Amino acid sequence: MNPSPSFFTWVAQRDAVAMDVTGGHGARFTTADGGEWLDFGSMVWNANLGHGHAGMRRALVEAAERAALVMPSSTFPDKVSAAEALLTVAPAGLRDGKVFLCLSGAEANENAVKMARLRTGRRKIVYRTRSYHGATLGMLSFSGDPRRTPFDPGLPDGVPWNDPYRADDGPASLEAVLRTEAGNVAAVLLEGVVGANGVRVPPPGYWPSIRETCDRHGVLLIADEVLSGFGRTGRWFGVDHGDITPDLLTCAKGLTGGYAPAGAVIASADIARHFDDHVLSCGLTAYAHPLSCAAIVAAIAAYREGDLVARAARLGEVVDRELRVLSQSQPAVQQVRGLGLLWAFDLVDVDGRAVGAPVMKRVAAALAARRLHLHKRDNMIFLAPPLVVTEPEIVDAVGRLRGALTEALA
Ligand code: PLP
Numbered sequence: 001m002n003p004s005p006s007f008f009t010w011v012a013q014r015d016a017v018a019m020d021v022t023g024g025h026g027a028r029f030t031t032a033d034g035g036e037w038l039d040f041g042s043m044v045w046n047a048n049l050g051h052g053h054a055g056m057r058r059a060l061v062e063a064a065e066r067a068a069l070v071m072p073s074s075t076f077p078d079k080v081s082a083a084e085a086l087l088t089v090a091p092a093g094l095r096d097g098k099v100f101l102c103l104s105g106a107e108a109n110e111n112a113v114k115m116a117r118l119r120t121g122r123r124k125i126v127y128r129t130r131s132y133h134g135a136t137l138g139m140l141s142f143s144g145d146p147r148r149t150p151f152d153p154g155l156p157d158g159v160p161w162n163d164p165y166r167a168d169d170g171p172a173s174l175e176a177v178l179r180t181e182a183g184n185v186a187a188v189l190l191e192g193v194v195g196a197n198g199v200r201v202p203p204p205g206y207w208p209s210i211r212e213t214c215d216r217h218g219v220l221l222i223a224d225e226v227l228s229g230f231g232r233t234g235r236w237f238g239v240d241h242g243d244i245t246p247d248l249l250t251c252a253k254g255l256t257g258g259y260a261p262a263g264a265v266i267a268s269a270d271i272a273r274h275f276d277d278h279v280l281s282c283g284l285t286a287y288a289h290p291l292s293c294a295a296i297v298a299a300i301a302a303y304r305e306g307d308l309v310a311r312a313a314r315l316g317e318v319v320d321r322e323l324r325v326l327s328q329s330q331p332a333v334q335q336v337r338g339l340g341l342l343w344a345f346d347l348v349d350v351d352g353r354a355v356g357a358p359v360m361k362r363v364a365a366a367l368a369a370r371r372l373h374l375h376k377r378d379n380m381i382f383l384a385p386p387l388v389v390t391e392p393e394i395v396d397a398v399g400r401l402r403g404a405l406t407e408a409l410a
Contacts, residue, residue, distance in 0.1 A: 010147075019373075024051025027389040029373075038397045040374040040385045042258075045195065045227050049257030049302050050386035056259040059298030060291060068290040072283050078293035082264075085300040086255075089236045090266050093245025098272035100265040100280075101288040101296075105226030105252035106134020108263035109189065111282045112248040113142070115267060116187035116220045118281065119274050124181055126159045126174070126188040126219075130197045133189060133224050142189055145197060159185065165200050174210065178217040187220040187248070192228035192238020198380055199337055199344035207242025220247040220271075226263070227342075230254025231303060231387050234313030234340030241339070247271060257302070260295035308387040312340040318391050319343050319383060322398040330402065332409050343383040347405075354379035359408065366404035372397055 008016035020032035029037050029051050042048060049056060063078065070076055083099035090097070100115075102108055113125055127133065129144035140147060141154030148154060161177050178185055190210070194200040214221045223246035228238035232254060235241055239249070248271065252263035303309060316339055323343060327333040332355070335346045347355045347363070360376060367374065374397075375382040385397070 017368075026050040026052070027386045027393050035371050037371040037373050038385075038393060038400065040372060040383050040389075040397050042384050042386050043373075044253070044258075045232075045375070045384055046253035046258035048230050048232065048254035048308070048387050049259070049299060049306075050388035053257065053259070053302060055302050055305070056257060056295065056298050059294050060259060063291050063294035066290070070288075070290060072285070072287040074288075076290065076293075078290060078297055079288050082288075082293040082296035085297055086251075086264055086266060089300060089303075090249065091237060091240060091245045094249060094266050094268055096269045097267050098269075100267065100282065101293065102263040102265070102284065103261045103286060103289070103292065104134070104263045105224075105250065106136045106139045106263075107284070108226065108250035108252055108265050109133045109142075109222070109224055110136060110138050112222045112250050112265045112267075113138070113187065113189070114282050115248060115265065115271055115275075115280070116222060118278060119271050120186045120218075120220060122184055122186040123157045124159050124185045125157060126161050126177055126181070126185055128163045128190060128194070129160045130163070130194060130200070131189075131191055131224075132196050133191075134226075161188075165194075165202065165206075174213050178213065178219060185217070185219045187222045188214055189222045189224060192223050192225040193233050193339070193342060195227035195342065196375070196377065196382075199342055199382065201337060201339055202238075202242065207239055207244045211242075211244040211246075222246060222248045222250065224250050226250060226252045230257075230299075231309035231312045232340055232342050232384065234309065234316050236309055254299070256292065256295035256299045259299065260292045261289075262292035262296055264296070303387075306388065312387045315387075315389060315391065315394065316340045316343075318394050319398075322394060323383070326398055326402055326405075330405055330409075332405065338383070341383075341385055341387055341389070344380050347379045347381060347409075355409075362408035363404060366408045367401070370400040370404055372400040372404065374401075 008018055022030050022032050027039050027050055029039050086099050087095050100111055125142050127142045131143055132145040133139040133143045138155055140151055142158045223239045225237045229251040247268045249266040256262045323336045327336050332347050333345050334348050349355050
């Protein structure tokens with residue numbers, strides 16, 4: 001029997017393989033069995049600042065010592081500073097907007113959807129058939145992800161869009177969806193870069209066409225930057241690669257580098273103004289919590305001090321190089337794709353077909369034996385290390401990966 005008194009997420013409890021993480025530094029963490037791991041999954045894609053960050057520790061200790069007890073309708077210096085800091089890194093067109101502080105990525109998206117509905121008076125939300133926006137019942141209903149299946153049909157008013165993800169085709173087919181749904185769509189909800197569903201990098205011209213299509217139909221654009229934000233792709237946000245401004249931008253994960261629970265919605269000035277005179281029907285008890293706000297302020301300072309966003313762009317070239325060398329020597333590695341420090345590839349058999357679950361199980365075991373933590377899904381393997389990772393660590397990790405694949409595919 002599993003001795004743990006608490007549940008583990010996304011597994012039958014008997015199958016849980018829980019790592020007992022005891023600490024870490026930079027891109028490495030330790031486990032209670034004495035293991036030292038390379039963290040190429042950034043825990044759950046959120047440890048962008050790495051482990052054992054001294055500045056984050058200091059900020060959280062100071063905030064805990066203040067032991068401020070507030071409610072979400074309060075204001076206090078760290079809440080103001082968190083919003084101000086977030087606006088300074090937001091896409092240029094959102095910098096005169098406003099920030100709504102919450103606790104997670106799913107909630108950030110829930111609140112953005114509520115704001116879009118309240119602003120437009122419409123209900124429908126267009127989402128990609130390949131996407132993930134969070135595990136609440138609401139967000140699963142607007143995600144194109146197998147995790148929604150046990151809860152289907154979910155909430156009404158979601159409109160799936162089979163996005164071919166091409167600059168020429170994508171916006172044209174969005175045009176068709178918006179025409180069919182004429183006048184009922186509040187927002188199009190898109191990941192800055194599709195993350196857990198395969199790292200799909202938008203081609204040049206993609207985002208400006210999406211923006212133009214939304215504008216023509218008077219539909220709001222929500223960019224979900226929960227995974228792709230905070231330097232993960234080598235820019236502050238995924239949409240920055242397309243030089244566009246969404247109406248609402250959501251973030252979490254890297255927002256505090258995982259050191260405290262936090263999510264945020266950045267709303268345009270137009271949407272913010274709407275709520276000057278209309279009730280903002282959003283809020284949970286622990287929103288804009290003092291510990292979360294202190295962590296946001298410290299995290300944004302840490303990104304700046306370490307020049308981590310530019311670092312991610314630079315080190316992305318190293319990951320690219322190493323993965324391409326790997327794919328040349330290991331034909332099972334196909335479709336290497338990514339940018340910044342967000343990468344994925346497919347594993348295929350000798351006939352070019354996706355490898356099955358038994359092979360992926362062997363790969364997982366071989367990776368664990370080499371103390372390399374990274375995310376795996378279907379036949380995909382992802383690399384997303386903390387932005388503080390070093391070049392030798394990238395070379396080391398891809399070396400471990402090569403060894404694991406050689407063993408598991410033999
Ligand atoms: N949106 C995206 C793109 C995500 O990848 C995730 C989580 O992986 C979420 C939203 C949900 O974030 P959270 O787990 O903080 O609710």
